[in-house]
Amino acid sequence: MKTPPQTAALRRRAEEAVAARRERRAHHRRFGGVRKYLAIIGPGLIVANAGNDAGGIFTYSNTGSKYGLNLLWTFIPILLALIVTQEMVARLGCVTGKGLMDLIRERFGVRWTLFASVVVIVANGGTVLAEFAGIGGALGLLGVPLPVAVLGSAAMLAILVLRANRRLVERVFLAMGLTFVSYIVTAFMVHPRWGDVVRAVVVPTLSHPPLKPGATSYTTDVITLIGTTITPYMQLFLQSSIVDKGTSEKELNYARADVISGSTFAVAVAMFIVITTAYTLFPHGFAGQDLSSAADAAQALRPLAGDHATQLFAVGLLGASLLAAAVLPLSTAFVVCEAFGAERSVQSRFGEAPLFFVLFMLLLLTGAVTVALLGPGSIAAVAIGTQTLDGVLLPVLLVFILILANDRRLLGRYRNGPVNNVIAGALTVVLSALTAYLVVTTLTGL
Amino acid sequence: MIFLSDFLRADVVDVHQRTVGKVRDLIVRMGDPYPTVIALAVRGHAAPATIDWSVVRAWENREISLGVTAADLKEHEPVPEEVWLGRDVLDKQIVDTDGRRVVRVNDLQLQQSNGSVLLVGVDIGTRGLLRRLNAEHVGRRLRRLTGGDLPQRLISWDAVDTLHSDERSVKLRISHRKLSKMHPADIAEIVGQLGGRDREAIFASLDDEIAADTLEESSEEVQAQILSRLDDERAADILEAMSPDEAADLLADLPEERREQLIAKMEAGEAQDVEELLAYGEDTAGGLMTTEYVAIPASLTAAEAIDRLRELEPDAESIYYVYVIDDDERLLGVLSLRDLIVAQPATPIADLMIKRVIAVPVDARPEDVAGVIAKYNLLAVPVVDDDDRIQGIVTIDDALDTVMPAGMKRRARAL
Numbered sequence: 001m002k003t004p005p006q007t008a009a010l011r012r013r014a015e016e017a018v019a020a021r022r023e024r025r026a027h028h029r030r031f032g033g034v035r036k037y038l039a040i041i042g043p044g045l046i047v048a049n050a051g052n053d054a055g056g057i058f059t060y061s062n063t064g065s066k067y068g069l070n071l072l073w074t075f076i077p078i079l080l081a082l083i084v085t086q087e088m089v090a091r092l093g094c095v096t097g098k099g100l101m102d103l104i105r106e107r108f109g110v111r112w113t114l115f116a117s118v119v120v121i122v123a124n125g126g127t128v129l130a131e132f133a134g135i136g137g138a139l140g141l142l143g144v145p146l147p148v149a150v151l152g153s154a155a156m157l158a159i160l161v162l163r164a165n166r167r168l169v170e171r172v173f174l175a176m177g178l179t180f181v182s183y184i185v186t187a188f189m190v191h192p193r194w195g196d197v198v199r200a201v202v203v204p205t206l207s208h209p210p211l212k213p214g215a216t217s218y219t220t221d222v223i224t225l226i227g228t229t230i231t232p233y234m235q236l237f238l239q240s241s242i243v244d245k246g247t248s249e250k251e252l253n254y255a256r257a258d259v260i261s262g263s264t265f266a267v268a269v270a271m272f273i274v275i276t277t278a279y280t281l282f283p284h285g286f287a288g289q290d291l292s293s294a295a296d297a298a299q300a301l302r303p304l305a306g307d308h309a310t311q312l313f314a315v316g317l318l319g320a321s322l323l324a325a326a327v328l329p330l331s332t333a334f335v336v337c338e339a340f341g342a343e344r345s346v347q348s349r350f351g352e353a354p355l356f357f358v359l360f361m362l363l364l365l366t367g368a369v370t371v372a373l374l375g376p377g378s379i380a381a382v383a384i385g386t387q388t389l390d391g392v393l394l395p396v397l398l399v400f401i402l403i404l405a406n407d408r409r410l411l412g413r414y415r416n417g418p419v420n421n422v423i424a425g426a427l428t429v430v431l432s433a434l435t436a437y438l439v440v441t442t443l444t445g446l
Numbered sequence: 447m448i449f450l451s452d453f454l455r456a457d458v459v460d461v462h463q464r465t466v467g468k469v470r471d472l473i474v475r476m477g478d479p480y481p482t483v484i485a486l487a488v489r490g491h492a493a494p495a496t497i498d499w500s501v502v503r504a505w506e507n508r509e510i511s512l513g514v515t516a517a518d519l520k521e522h523e524p525v526p527e528e529v530w531l532g533r534d535v536l537d538k539q540i541v542d543t544d545g546r547r548v549v550r551v552n553d554l555q556l557q558q559s560n561g562s563v564l565l566v567g568v569d570i571g572t573r574g575l576l577r578r579l580n581a582e583h584v585g586r587r588l589r590r591l592t593g594g595d596l597p598q599r600l601i602s603w604d605a606v607d608t609l610h611s612d613e614r615s616v617k618l619r620i621s622h623r624k625l626s627k628m629h630p631a632d633i634a635e636i637v638g639q640l641g642g643r644d645r646e647a648i649f650a651s652l653d654d655e656i657a658a659d660t661l662e663e664s665s666e667e668v669q670a671q672i673l674s675r676l677d678d679e680r681a682a683d684i685l686e687a688m689s690p691d692e693a694a695d696l697l698a699d700l701p702e703e704r705r706e707q708l709i710a711k712m713e714a715g716e717a718q719d720v721e722e723l724l725a726y727g728e729d730t731a732g733g734l735m736t737t738e739y740v741a742i743p744a745s746l747t748a749a750e751a752i753d754r755l756r757e758l759e760p761d762a763e764s765i766y767y768v769y770v771i772d773d774d775e776r777l778l779g780v781l782s783l784r785d786l787i788v789a790q791p792a793t794p795i796a797d798l799m800i801k802r803v804i805a806v807p808v809d810a811r812p813e814d815v816a817g818v819i820a821k822y823n824l825l826a827v828p829v830v831d832d833d834d835r836i837q838g839i840v841t842i843d844d845a846l847d848t849v850m851p852a853g854m855k856r857r858a859r860a861l
Contacts, residue, residue, distance in 0.1 A: 097643025246642015
């Protein structure tokens, strides 16, 4: 029924119209291309970036200011363990197409799922606490009173997460958090002696400056460092995002490359924070004692930003903390509900998905209220202490991951090889031993 | 009521009351409508790993009595369609095709019938969870304090569709027969709740028409993921079955290379429609419209027009209005299907049609298109270019989608 235009004038007009369409289409393509690129930033990179949250920044700053370069060597084994752990999780996601909590439920049954859920809720709840400490610290530097800062942020996050365009919000926070790349620049500006740095990275040492009374022990600090770099929630998120994308075992090598580059980037940023603080704070009276405030931590950026160091630090800390505080309660509630088969969706009404909303609000409010009650003086201690908790709980999740990754029925020829088992097993044993040592020394008062 | 959890870890005793082991699992043969228990899997030294159900004499109070001595027990002969309930079904995700959602199996309900035991239902409620934790009584007692009781949330086995993306449990993969009978919007809702692997498995099992309808109802993320993973032929088949406007929207979101590949695999006619639509900006009437509409020359009579409709077999959504055009595709008039049917067969349609057609330009904004449809109470509105030539139509459902907030569509599920 379509008759071609018959006159020359009509034909010319038709050609013009086609040209105009092409133009519009090309525009759409260019724009669409950028959008697609943003959408496929690897889960590994995002997860690794999430590691540089409030807890991470305080812990790495504290490591450098308290120990100088002395703990730098631990990052090599930590990186190795991080890659091995994340690779197992990525492999589980690619091959089974299921999330970590799902696999725990299906392989171990209801009891173990309940146990794992409690561990995950406690660990993630602790991390949310650290994020609110970060929010309180950052807004405190900008002059906002603590209760207003944390309770206001909690209310804002609840509304944003449940009602607004979450994607956009996450990108804004992510962009703010990226200001922490400025630690890399600062590290070069303080002109470290690179020979010392390299030696500190490759030569393990147990020596460290004498610790001041009241400072946390060396053992605690090592657990904390591991716990903030290899967090339980990272493993859950990485596997979930791989499952959501439907990445298959054929693409396992891409997922592996993503894990390796993401982990390496995260650990590199962590090392630069340690190097920067080791050269800025450590020599100026911070050796052997714990960071007591966000204001102290912010001074590390002074060589780069001068008098604006405080503001720069505050913006970065705020973005990183808000991002994690927005994501953590939601995804924790989600994975737990999924494991128990409960309704879960931000679009549901409260009555349809009570467990989901209760968990979400519980995590968010507990974090905000606790920080408000503890007061401004304990912000750094809370941010760092919760990372110790992560480190203590990590082995529990690692045991689940190890058993699953060795399951022949589940993974077939993709199950763990000896290298994986040795490295992840060693991490589990070392962390458990450190925790046991910590418990014993604390109890006996040695 | 009997549940699988009553059997798991129950003691197995032989005819002399000697304990031979504990129940590890129940093995069923899949059947219609209900699977039948055919064997026990046993953990223990004194018995084979599996025992035929036929030697079970009685069972009560977490004890299973066998009718033979331990020495006479023989290994159960595996059958091809057998499924281990604890291993393959319990704790897994399933689709509740009545409730239209994805749920998890907390327990399995069994029933005795003519000497055999059948799997009749799935417990998806809190009571099932508590039973697994040996805390059902505690939970009910607590709930009674507030004057209620914990409800049983059971769904019948025939309202269940199992999900199996895992090749190693082929036995359960029963073709998503029940799922494919659901409304595509409900299938899409379920697909949205699943991981990537299960999604692909479901799409692989649906026929092209249903897959196309389901894809149209799915979120953009699901659409892009499914299309980037299906093989080219199958993806092209599904795209052809979709309405051209939906197919074009979907293709516009794919990377260019993949888009060209898929268009190349489509039938020439459908591919051309889609390419024309792709040329329009997403947020214009052109991007919203479909090229499936009925247009006839003014020279026909009512009877001829109806014959023409029979030949064309237009889709449901495009038959609301019949557009009348001249040789240059300029829009002359419109008539409704009703006008056509009630008219005398010999009447020329030029006499029947409404000459002042409400139309929108190709670059109109979607809100304005929706506004026009609402104002004039239309089911569809034609889209015309600068010379008044019809390019396509926007139907009311597509216009509604653009003005309705995303959350509201989800909400509709609860109704």
